[in-house]
Amino acid sequence: MSAAFDVAVEVSLRDGIADPEGLTIERALPALGFEGVSDVRVGKSLRFAVEASDEAEARQQVEAMCERFLANPVIEDVDISLSPAL
């Protein structure tokens, strides 16, 4: 038996790596009246579905995808969210 899982992968720059895009957005916000915003970081998100026998196997597959392809571990971190497809 296999089941489908909805996957969301959030790819972000690793801590300590300067994010010029985030910095530019952060500087623009006060000009629009939004004060007190800090630590803006820009990333990307990927959404897809995988078939696997259970959630643990699905997670393992997604982790392997991230390591090999979806993110570059030299500069990026990933955050994986996984839930049974409705």
Next chain:
Amino acid sequence: MTTKVGVVVFPGSNCEQDVVEAVDTIGGFGELLWHKDTGLGDVDAVVLPGGFAHGDYLRTGAMARFSPIMDPIGRFARDGGPVVGICNGFQILTEAQLLPGALYKNRGLKFLCQPTMLRVNSTGSVLTRGLSVGDELNIPINHFEGNFICSEQVLAQLHDKNQIVLTYRDNPNGATADIAGICNESGNVVGLMPHPERAAHPLLGSTDGALLLKGLISGD
């Protein structure tokens, strides 16, 4: 014997013909290779040219590293064959882990297309073996993601093993340690953001790029 330089064309490459012209101008023979080729034929050296391989989808070089030709290129590199990645080609070599580090967006978030002054920092690479440390070269850059990033450990290794090939005189993109080009430990795999093929003829305003490319032609 004329040195044959294979120049790989990925969908979205756009500097391949310039590299072929430059190689021919300095006495080599440039030949185009297709990214789906599963062998390299009888080439003596390989160049991954600039452009936007596979549209730079996901990340620069992220798709290109899985093109079929990257397998024989990996074997060729491990056997000591000269492999040079220029701009997008450099990005592909880091994604393929034939070179360490990564290239990220320029510090100022601007696409940069301008002449730059480079300094030769190591003569242990196939591109700089005919030059001297401290030589200055005028070669243009043309990139949005040329900001070289690596861990402190990798940076220490690059210093220790003399793998920092070229540095910028005035760092244009925020690159770690002003790095414009690096090589692997044995010096046969080189990646650089500047475009030597665009400085290979007096009509282009500089011939300094030819000095680098001649390293591929002269052989051992």
